[in-house]
Amino acid sequence: MADRYWRLHAPEDSSDYESTFVNGDFERSHEMPGIRCVACGQTWGDSHVMPFVCPAAMRRDPRLLDPAPIPSPEHRRLREEVLLELNREGLAHDRTEADIRGAFMGGSLRVPSRPQADFLWPSTGSLIVSERIRDLLVNLEPRAIAEAPVTMARIGRRDAKLPRDPTGEPEDLVRLAIQRPDRRVGSYFEIAVTAESSRPPGAEVTGKCEECGREEYDKTRRLLVMRPEMWRGDPIFLLATTLWVVVTDPVREALQGATNATFTPLDGDPVG
DSSP states (O other), X not given: OXXXXXXXXXXXXXXXXXXXXXXXXXXXXXXXXXEEOTTTOOEEOOOOEEEEEOOGGGTTOHXXXXXXXXXXXXXXXXXXXXXXXXXXTTOOTTOOGGGOOSEEEOEEEEESSOOOOSEEOSXXXXXXXXXXXXXXXXXXXXXXXXXXXXXXXXXXXXXXXXXXXXXXXXXXXXXXXXXXXXXXXXXXXXXXXXXXXXXXXXXXXXXXXXXXXOXXXXXTTOOBOOOGGGOOSOSEEEOXXXXXXXXXXXXXXXTTTOSSOEEEEOSSSOBO
């Protein structure tokens, strides 16, 4: 049994402008559209990242390029199409039609600065890591993650600096990035964490729509904490019902010295 559980996340002591300057903006290539359920009337989507890229035969499908919600019967047919193509490419790995929700791996990164950190946090729902960290995680536990290269679409010049008095939205800083990045900049990879804990206390399912699969639970009762009985044996995993990446002591120790990353214990008092 693991000694402790740690949430792996971005440092929280920087401004939105500083964070955008370091981590940039990630544009995902393909996503499943949201669901507009004809039974329960809810419109919703899944924010998780699936552990594979979009199948080649469907990369021009407009439904995967624009994630605008579609009716639940059409969404089910689309999931079946995607699963068929994933099976043809040998990527499904025992997935079912119900698993085809959320975003596909793969996308392009625009960073106003010159990327140097081991971890970048551009709000992807996954991890963006340096090649060194990718290799470390793959060697530690290849079954709990999936990986895909990130396209560095634009990066900052060597002398790029955060404006002293930035104006507008933090995302506007990407205009500082230049096209055709220097090839000497290190490679970055997207890491999708495939393992998950059991549901945290208070997040028990209270209802499920048979048409669209949407589960309901009382978020006001959910405790954001990781307890030993929730652990399924994976050294790196997501805290169920969240996108929080959690690691055990061996992974945290292996990642000591990694830049632009913070570890917060999750086995003490509940968060939030």
